[in-house]
Structures are given as structure tokens and as C-alpha cells.
Amino acid sequence: MRHLLSTGDLDAATATLLLDTADRLKQALLGREVRKLPTLRGRTLVTLFYEDSTRTRVSFEIAGKWMSADTVNVSAKGSSVSKGESLRDTAATLAAAGADCVVIRHPASGAAHRLAAWGARSGDGSGPAVVNAGDGTHEHPTQALLDAATLRDRLGSISGRRIGIVGDVTHSRVARSNVLLLATLGAEVVLVAPPTLLPVGVADWPCRVGHHLDAELPGLDAVMMLRVQAERMHGGFFPSVREYAIGYGLSERRLAMLPEHAVVLHPGPMVRGMEISPAVADSPRAAILEQVRNGVHVRMAVLYHLLAGAPEVQG
């Protein structure tokens, strides 16, 4: 593995290997006072964030530090980006400064792919490894991996399970990455959203689409609630917050309609009272903080597979 740009690039064996590695890392660190592994000593990890983030940036940094990589954070505010530097020049600067891996979050879909392509064309063709930590409304592969890790922990397996992804699919990079990954791992994915919040081309995704949450809930093994991304919305996608919550919010009444074993996931940040009610978010059925915990181990696994072994020969 040279980069992690899309879950669509992962076959079932590779995805399972990443999840297994994350499990092993979790075991290796379990109950330890010193959570530090020497594995990535001397490697440099730069997190380049053009959008705000708490979970993703923190867990990448912790993942790097726990494996002894040197981690540096660059955010758009407070860097030369605010002086007008282009993404390409920033990327070249980071590579020249000695970054072995760049974790990028960017508002433009495809930014991570561009970064990887520029690296391959520069100098000796061995630019830094690139990890997509969210590009526009396109993909967020490590989020999908940590969701899969959480589902596997809670349900025991992913293959053959039915997983509902509910809410603002159009603006969600989490939804696309999850649909691709969960389908690869053999799950049946159902998207549930108002027609206005489904992207063009969704018919070609490896999943089924529904519009009625109440009808889908009894058949689901897990339900993943998506945040309504108001910051990306220009125009009216639904009449009102209240109406959205009534149609697609996960309330206590709806929680009771799920099977006993079903799990509730949310990629965060949550808007309590809109897509998820506070009582549901805090219930033991919700695995929201487990997702964050698994996020660190999954990102350690990704860094391990990108940076620990011998450099791959470009074929």
C-alpha cells in the first residue's frame, strides 16, 4: 500500500488485514502504562488540515506519537496558506522539508489524489505517502475503517449484516467511503435519506436506497447516523430542522424499533436533537466513543502499513 485515498482501492483481504492490525495494536497496548511503540521512529508525519477537525486530527497525531513518529500539524489558518500559497506549493514544501507521510483534509474533492499524483511526478517519484483524511464530499477512508472496526467488535462480523446509513448522504464523505468498504466486506448497505439529500449517481453505488426510516429499522444490524452538513448547503434541502428530525432523526421511539443487538454509530460531531436525540446518543446501544477509540488504533494500523515496511517498488 503506497497511499490511502479511497476505500474503493481496498480489496477485502487488504481491508481485513488493516482491521486485524488495528486489533493487534489494541491488544499490544491494552492495560499498558507506557503507550509507546518504537515502530515508526525517525519517520515524519505531517497532518495538513484545510478544514476544522477535532477527532480526525487528534487521533492521527496520537496514532503517530504512540508509534514514535514525529508528528507536525499544519492548519490552513496560521500557515502560508492564508498568505495565498497554492496546495501544490504547500505539498512540495512539506515534501522538501522531509515529510514521509502527509495526512490531508481539504474542502475540495480529489485533493488527496492530486497530492499523491504530484508526489509521484516529482524528483525521484517517491513523494510522501498520502492519507486522505476527508476530501470535500468525496471520501474519508479512515473513518470508514474505524466504523468497520467498531461494527466488527460489536457484531462479531460484518459479512451478511445489514447496515443502514441515514441522513445527509449528498454532503457526506463518510457515507461514500462506508458504502464502498462495507460492500467490499460483504455487508448489505441501505441508504435512508430524503430524495433531496441523495447524490446524483447513487443508483450506481453498491447499496440499496430507501426513504422511510421506520420501515427499515426492524431489519437493521446497525444504523449509522450522519450529521446534516449545514456548512456545505446552499439552498433548501428540507423544510425545517424540526421536520428533518421527525422524518430522519433517531429518537428513543425509533431506537426501540431496532433489533435487540443493533448498534448505533455516528461519525461525529453530533448535533443532538437533530439527527440523533440526546437519550439515544448516551444509550449503551450507541458506540460513538468506541468509534473514537478505535479511530486511534485504525490510524496506527494505516500508518504501520504505509510507513513501517520496506519502500514498495513502483511497478
Add this chain to the structure above:
Amino acid sequence: MASPRRARGDQPAGAGSEKDTELLTESDVARTIARIAHQIIEKTAYEPAQADEVVLLGLPTRGAPLARRLGAAIAEFAGAPPGVGTLDATLYRDDLRRRPTRSLEPTSIPDGGVDDKLVILVDDVLFSGRTVRAALDALRDHGRPRAVQLAVLVDRGHRELPIRADYVGKNVPTARGEQVAVLLSEVDGRDAVLLRRPAGEAAGKPTGDGA
């Protein structure tokens, strides 16, 4: 991403080809494990009342089932089982950058931890000593044992570090290019120790990696 690779001594488990010499048969393996168990009991002055003072940690892959067998043998001979677990030291290896990404193996430390215990690391083959060095580093991050000892089924020589075993099943003089394959029924379907020579005696064919 990591392609399937042969871990040390990982070979198809079937019957040995004519190039293989059988160093230990199935009954030899059983006898050797019993002997090491007796030696551990003697050398550590093993008392059932202080059984939890001794922890056997197997180094994956084949050290893990070996540690479980040794633990069962000690329990049978001395009347109480020692702590048994596994310790994967892959993340501490010094050769990670020299080969394709290795996949990780399970780690399980017994509930009481390793602090102030007598820890006995268990592996199948002692070769360069690098795996043991990595395991010692990993162990340090899990706590501070009272003492650490090493038990191996086969010592094949060619040490690259100042490391020796406290309990050795069989010393086997080998050439560097040869490979010692320990087969255990838990992993390979049968018990045996084989000496493999490089196929066709083609000079320079890479074999046996760091144990």
C-alpha cells in the same frame, strides 16, 4: 500492501521432500518439551504455591503453542499451572524497513502482568537472536519482570547478538543457508523438526531469516 509472505520457517506443512532431514520426530518433540518442563521446574525451584510467580510468554507464531504445551506439562509434573501468554515483538524489530510489511500477531499478557515475575520467553528456533532482542524490548514496555529467561526447542547457532538460551531442546549445527523448520500440530498439522537445504543447492538463494 503486504502480500502474503512466508514467516520464519513457514512452509507447506506436508510430508518432507527428499531434501529435508528430520531432526526430531513427533515423539522426540513431545519428549523434548517434557524435558524442558522438568528443567524449568528444577531451575526455577517451581512451587505450586508460587505458580503465579512464573509466566511463560510464547513468541508467535510457533512459540505460542509451544508455551502452552510447556505450561500444560509443568502443570502436570508440578501440580499447578504457570501463567501462559503470547508476546508479539514485530513492532520492536530492527529489520522492519528491510522487508515488506509484516503482519502482526496476537499479544496476550496474563492478568497478573509481568511486574516482579519470572518471565520465560519461549520460541521455536534460536538463530540470530534478533527476535529475542525485540521481545526483550517489548517486554520492558509491559512491565519490569524480576528476571527473564529463554527457552527454545532448537538452537541452530549463528548468533548476531550476545543472547543465549537458558533451556535448549536440541542444539543443531547448521550452515547459514539452511533452514530449520519446526512443525507443530496446532499450526502445521503435525509435530516435527526438519532441516532444509536450499532447493537445488542454487548458490545464494535467500532462505532462513532472522530468528
